[in-house]
Amino acid sequence: MSLPIVTLDQEERWDCQQCGYCCRGSLVALSQEDARRLRDQQWHQLPEYQQTRFLVPHRRAESGYRLAHRRDGTCVFLNEDGLCRIHAKFGLEAKPTICRTFPMQLVPHEKHTVLTYRRACPSAAADHGTQAKDLVSSVKQLVRDQRLKVEASVPPPLKSGEQRDWKTTRLVLQSVGTLLRDERFPPVRRLVHALQFASHLDAAKLRRLNDQQIAELAFTLAELMPEESRPFFDDRKPPKSISKIIFRLLAMSCARLHPLCRHQSTWATRFELARTSWNCLRGSGKIPGLGGAFPAAAIQELEEPLGLKSAGVYVPLSRLIETTSESLLYALAGRSGWPVTDSVRGLALLFPIGMWMLRWQSRQRDPTVDDMLNIVVALDRSQGYEQFSGAQQRFKLSILAFNGELERLVVWYAR
Numbered sequence: 001m002s003l004p005i006v007t008l009d010q011e012e013r014w015d016c017q018q019c020g021y022c023c024r025g026s027l028v029a030l031s032q033e034d035a036r037r038l039r040d041q042q043w044h045q046l047p048e049y050q051q052t053r054f055l056v057p058h059r060r061a062e063s064g065y066r067l068a069h070r071r072d073g074t075c076v077f078l079n080e081d082g083l084c085r086i087h088a089k090f091g092l093e094a095k096p097t098i099c100r101t102f103p104m105q106l107v108p109h110e111k112h113t114v115l116t117y118r119r120a121c122p123s124a125a126a127d128h129g130t131q132a133k134d135l136v137s138s139v140k141q142l143v144r145d146q147r148l149k150v151e152a153s154v155p156p157p158l159k160s161g162e163q164r165d166w167k168t169t170r171l172v173l174q175s176v177g178t179l180l181r182d183e184r185f186p187p188v189r190r191l192v193h194a195l196q197f198a199s200h201l202d203a204a205k206l207r208r209l210n211d212q213q214i215a216e217l218a219f220t221l222a223e224l225m226p227e228e229s230r231p232f233f234d235d236r237k238p239p240k241s242i243s244k245i246i247f248r249l250l251a252m253s254c255a256r257l258h259p260l261c262r263h264q265s266t267w268a269t270r271f272e273l274a275r276t277s278w279n280c281l282r283g284s285g286k287i288p289g290l291g292g293a294f295p296a297a298a299i300q301e302l303e304e305p306l307g308l309k310s311a312g313v314y315v316p317l318s319r320l321i322e323t324t325s326e327s328l329l330y331a332l333a334g335r336s337g338w339p340v341t342d343s344v345r346g347l348a349l350l351f352p353i354g355m356w357m358l359r360w361q362s363r364q365r366d367p368t369v370d371d372m373l374n375i376v377v378a379l380d381r382s383q384g385y386e387q388f389s390g391a392q393q394r395f396k397l398s399i400l401a402f403n404g405e406l407e408r409l410v411v412w413y414a415r
C-alpha cells in the first residue's frame, strides 16, 4: 500500500517555465514500464534514430537503462525548438515517469512520503508558481496511474555500523533539523553547528547506549553545538592546502553539472578539462568559461573575500538547505546507504561550493540573487548524482571532516 503524501511546513512553489534545463545533462533513469513504452514507440523506425541509441545502460535504474544524451549532453529526444519529441508525438502520458514528474520529488519516510520540489529546476529554486500542497491530489493520481512503488524507507545508520530503529533515528534527524533551521543564527553558523554535531556523534560510543540514551544525547548535543562551534568563528583559520585542493576539484565537478555546461567529448575538451584539473590542484592559473553557465576566471580570484552586501543573495542557497533538511531528502534519497553523519557533511559541503561558484559567476561585479539561483540549479543536481553519492565521495568527505576542515571551508568561503 502506498504511503500518505504530505508537504513541507515551509511553502514551496513551482510552475514550468519551459526553460529546457531538465533536458540537458540530466540522468533520466527509466522504470521497466518506461523502457517498455519507449521501445513500443518504435523510434528506431525514424531515419534520425536508426543510427542513434536512445537507451543506455544505467545500473541505478529499475530497468537498467536511462535516456541517452547527444554529444553535447542534451536529451536524445530534445528537438530543435527545445521541446520533447516524445511529448510532441505521443503526448504527456507517453513520457518517462521522471520527465513527467520533475521537479516534484517524493521522499518516503517511515509512515508517510514527503512531496517536495527539486531546486535543480530554476523555477522551483526561485519558489515561483503553484504551491506543492495544491499538487498533492494530482501526484496521488499519478502514483496510482503509473503504479509507482512508494514504500516506507529503511532508517539510515546514525554513523557507520550503527543502525537503530526509526523512532531513534527520527529523533536524531530532528536534532540535526533543529540546528540546520535555527533562525537565531545565520546559515553559515547553522551549518557549522550541524557539522560539529556530526563529528560528536561519530566520536560517541553509541554501542553502549540504548535508544532512549541516544535520543537524549542527540538533544543535548544540539543544545551545546552553538557554544562548541564558537572557535571556528573566533579564529577563522583558513583550511589546509590539501583540503582546498580536494574542495576545488569537487566544486569544479559540481559546476560542470550545470545544464548550460556543454559536454562535447573531443580531444580538445578532454585536454582542457585535464588542464583545468591541474590548475585546480596547484591553485593558480585559469579556469575556462563553462558554456553560458560560468565565465572564464583566474582560480586565485575565487579565494578573495566576497564581502556580500545583501543577505538576500544567500536566500536561494539557504532555501535549498532548509527544504532539503526538512524533507530529509539529504539523508533518505540520493545518498543511499550513507550514515546520517556523512549525509550531513554532504549537505553542508553544498554551502562553500555555492559560495565559491558565486565568486566565479559574479567576478568583477556585485553578486545578485539570479547568480545564486543559477548556482543552486547545479548544487541541487549534484545531490543524488552518482559521482556525488558514491563511496569515493564519502571518502573525500571523510578527509575533509578530519580536524574540522569542513567547518573551516564553510567559514572561509562565507567571508
Ligand code: SF4
Pocket: 015, 016, 017, 018, 019, 020, 021, 022, 023, 102, 103, 120, 121, 122, 123, 124
Ligand atoms: S527545468 Fe523546470 S522550468 Fe525548466 S523545463 Fe524543466 S520543469 Fe520546466
